[in-house]
Every structure is written in C-alpha cells, then in structure tokens.
Amino acid sequence: xxxxxxxxxxxxxxxxxxxxxxxxxxxxxxxxxxxxxxxxxxxxxxxxxxxxxxxxxxxxxxxxxxxxxxxxxxxxxxxxxxxxxxxxxxxxxxxxxxxxxxxxxxxxxx
Amino acid sequence: xxxxxxxxxxxxxxxxxxxxxxxxxxxxxxxxxxxxxxxxxxxxxxxxxxxxxxxxxxxxxxxxxxxxxxxxxxxxxxxxxxxxxxxxxxxxxxxxxxxxxxxxxxxxxxxxxxxxxxxx
Numbered sequence: 001x002x003x004x005x006x007x008x009x010x011x012x013x014x015x016x017x018x019x020x021x022x023x024x025x026x027x028x029x030x031x032x033x034x035x036x037x038x039x040x041x042x043x044x045x046x047x048x049x050x051x052x053x054x055x056x057x058x059x060x061x062x063x064x065x066x067x068x069x070x071x072x073x074x075x076x077x078x079x080x081x082x083x084x085x086x087x088x089x090x091x092x093x094x095x096x097x098x099x100x101x102x103x104x105x106x107x108x109x110x
Numbered sequence: 111x112x113x114x115x116x117x118x119x120x121x122x123x124x125x126x127x128x129x130x131x132x133x134x135x136x137x138x139x140x141x142x143x144x145x146x147x148x149x150x151x152x153x154x155x156x157x158x159x160x161x162x163x164x165x166x167x168x169x170x171x172x173x174x175x176x177x178x179x180x181x182x183x184x185x186x187x188x189x190x191x192x193x194x195x196x197x198x199x200x201x202x203x204x205x206x207x208x209x210x211x212x213x214x215x216x217x218x219x220x221x222x223x224x225x226x227x228x229x230x
Binding site: 100 | 145154157170205223
C-alpha cells in the first residue's frame with residue numbers, strides 16, 4: 001500500500017487529453033513539492049515534472065503538472081502512442097522523513 | 111556526459127550481505143546529494159535512502175533501517191549501499207539517482223540499475 005495513491009491504470013486515444021491523479025496528505029503533498037516520473041519498460045525512470053508544475057528541458061509541453069491541497073495531477077495532452085508507459089508521482093513526507101512514491105499508473109493509448 | 115553506473119548486484123541467500131556501488135562521472139559528484147531507489151519485480155518504485163553531499167544528513171525508509179547503510183567517497187566519485195540481513199522482499203532492481211538541490215525527491219539523473227535477488 002503506497003502512501004501516495006494513484007489509479008493503477010488510465011487510457012486515452014491519440015490526440016486526447018488524459019489526467020493521472022495522485023492523492024496524499026498534509027505531511028507530503030500538502031506541504032511539499034510533487035514530482036512526476038515516466039518509466040519506459042526495462043529502463044530507469046525519467047524526470048517529467050518537478051516542483052509541482054515545472055518541466056525539465058527536453059520534456060514536451062504536452063506534459064503538465066498541477067496541485068491543489070493534498071492532491072496533484074499529471075496531464076498529457078495530444079496523446080501519442082509513445083506516451084504508453086508507467087507514470088509515478090513522488091513527494092517528500094515530513095512525518096516519515098523520507099520520499100514517498102505513488103504506486104504508479106500504467107497509461108494505455110488505445 | 112553525465113552518467114551513473116551501478117554495480118555489485120547478484121544472487122544472495124536470505125540473511126546474507128551485498129555492497130552496491132554507484133560510479134558517477136561527467137559532473138562534480140562531491141557537490142550533489144544522492145538517493146537509492148529500488149523496484150521489486152513487477153512493482154512500483156520505492157525510495158530506499160538519501161545522503162547529502164558531505165555525508166552529514168542520511169535518511170532511510172523504515173523497512174531497511176538497521177540493515178542497510180548508505181555511504182559515499184567523494185574522492186572516488188562513488189556512492190555505496192551496504193545491505194546486511196537481506197530478506198526475500200529486498201529482491202529488486204536498485205537505482206542510484208542524483209538529487210537536485212536539497213530535495214531528496216528531485217532526481218534528475220538515474221543509473222540503469224543493478225539487480226539484487228535474495229533467494230535460498
């Protein structure tokens with residue numbers, strides 16, 4: 001059972017906009033930045049969003065992050081087949097003094 | 111090129127020990143904080159440990175406290191994870207990752223990982 005809660009799966013058709021949610025608590029999302037990672041099969045995770053809503057250089061602006069209270073979301077617009085993979089949210093948890101990850105969401109492009 | 115390369119994984123019996131290494135190159139290792147993150151087969155990411163650039167601040171996830179020890183040698187551009195009293199549930203791919211700023215969650219460079227299998 002992960003501290004941050006993500007839906008195990010999400011789906012959309014090419015060109016569509018999809019969102020992936022990440023729910024936490026006041027000790028993690030509610031008081032610290034949220035980060036999003038993309039992990040292609042058999043590879044290391046890649047930073048997608050940092051500090052709630054910032055994109056590292058090289059990440060397409062189709063990807064965006066937002067946060068409200070103790071929940072965060074990753075939105076992917078103009079869905080493409082190569083977006084079909086796993087996505088993880090993460091945050092620092094002050095009560096645990098550690099990083100907590102969501103359980104991950106497998107995105108399927110129909 | 112900024113790069114992290116893990117090594118030291120393998121098959122070990124329950125109760126045994128392993129020492130993982132992470133060799134850094136292409137950046138000034140001594141100025142960066144570092145993390146270990148693991149991923150059990152077919153499962154999600156799990157943060158394991160954090161160490162700051164001068165080894166003054168260290169954190170562990172509860173499940174490894176007292177069994178794992180994170181350390182670094184800035185002169186050798188290397189990060190380590192000493193794993194003792196290994197359990198079946200420690201079986202995973204272990205990634206080392208570079209931390210941006212002081213946020214243990216902001217990981218901008220990852221290694222490809224090294225596999226640890228704990229089995230009789």
